[in-house]
Amino acid sequence: MPQLTDEAVTDGDGGGPGTWMTPQEYGASRAAVWTGAVVLVTDTDGRVLVQSVDYRADRMLPGGAVDAGEAPSAAAAREMREELGVDGSYPNGLAVDWIPADTPGFPPEMRFPGEILFVYDGGTWTPDRVDAIRLPAQEITGVHFAEPADLPALMDPGDARRALSALRARINGGGPALLEDGRPVAPTALDRFGALGTRRAPHHGTWHPGPVPAALPVREPSAWLFAPDGRVLLLICRTTGATRLPPPTAGSTPLGYRYADEAAHPRTAARLGSLPPAADPAYVRLLATPEQVRELADWGPAGHAELAAVHTARSHLGLPRPPRTPLAELPEQGASW
Incomplete structure (x- = not known):
């Protein structure tokens, strides 16, 4: 972090070690990004909960924007309550993703600055808990559980990569995955070999x-x-x-x-x-x-x-x-x- 000063530095060597900046200059130099939070939920068969919305064609994990001054985990709980009518807390993170500003799909007038998105573990839901879902009057038009390998066909490509990376991180149990545009910075064996990228053969009975x-x-x-x-x-x-x-x-x-x-x-x-x-x-x-x-x-x-x-x-x-x-x-x- 640069050294800060309230006065401009005029001597030739910058007045000391490091780069001197006013608080205003330092604040202006910092990257500004959005923050979001989503929750990954599976059913007892290992399928992932995705929801349909009235403002886009592809499916999404439940969640949304973090409000000003709101903690990401609190935003996750609020979004689950608003979108699915389910109360709960989600203290365990599965992934943190950096989404670049040049990601396709954002209108130019939105001036998308990039986003840091937190993926929380919603756990495995029993049929009784699934039956307790109550959708709002607008925005969320339906929910269903999808086979992990089907996510790329149902979701935006970045959203699908992020969901699969988070699911693999949950299975690995080694802590949250650090992602860049949905791709792990340090891929595990499950990531390297594309686990869950092919539909699982059902072995019931x-x-x-x-x-x-x-x-x-x-x-x-x-x-x-x-x-x-x-x-x-x-x-x-x-x-x-x-x-x-x-x-x-x-x-x-x-x-x-x-x-x-x-x-x-x-x-x-x-x-x-x-x-x-x-x-x-x-x-x-x-x-x-x-x-x-x-x-x-x-x-x-x-x-x-x-x-x-x-x-x-x-x-x-x-x-x-x-x-x-x-x-x-x-x-x-x-x-x-």
Whole structure:
């Protein structure tokens, strides 16, 4: 910060170290930007709440401008109350985005100076809370929950990038993401490989513990492979961002199966030993908590039962419950514990 003086400095060396400015000069030199606040809400299936408005064609996250003298978190709570009729507080931030002044879509007469926009975590809403939404008489014309991969088709490009970056930051659990025009300044593995950029394949049905009955056809067997810290192995496609569990390994024990489409989709569980070099170059190997794996998938209500079974298996293996940390990429040359 420059040194300030109430009098003009006339001596040749500026009167001392640094740049001397009057308070008026310093104030005029500072960049002026708008401030906004939005809230990211998901439903129990991991879809994102977006709303339709009467003044533009694309969808938006709930939120709006921060009023003069208003804290961004207070603005988020006020906007949620005004737009959705829902009271609440949103103390946890997911992202802070710098939106440049030359962003397309703003009329020249608006003289858009750029904006700092805060994205807050609205949490996961149950059906009862969704039913409590009450729309105002004007401005907000409807709300619905969208598959994350559909956001670019529904929203302004910058808004979609920001929403997906914030959702990935929530899943990572490493703190708010710093964004510039919706793009992370320090991309995580989920950002680099475009997680949630492709529609999640729905794997619904009912969860059944134990081995698959002999009479049932089997499809897509997969495994929960536990690292020593309690995290599990997850595969993410380099080109699409789609995620999946790895195939079973020798020595895996039956965990249960999901019954859907007249077939069993079995899951097994095992310790993850030392890993050889990656066998399939199309996929990157990540370590994630079981909760992160579920949040990157569309498993429907049966996901709760499967997640409980996963933690039971982890406990039986004598492994700790892992804290939520950003998903970590394993080295291509393999890993040992």
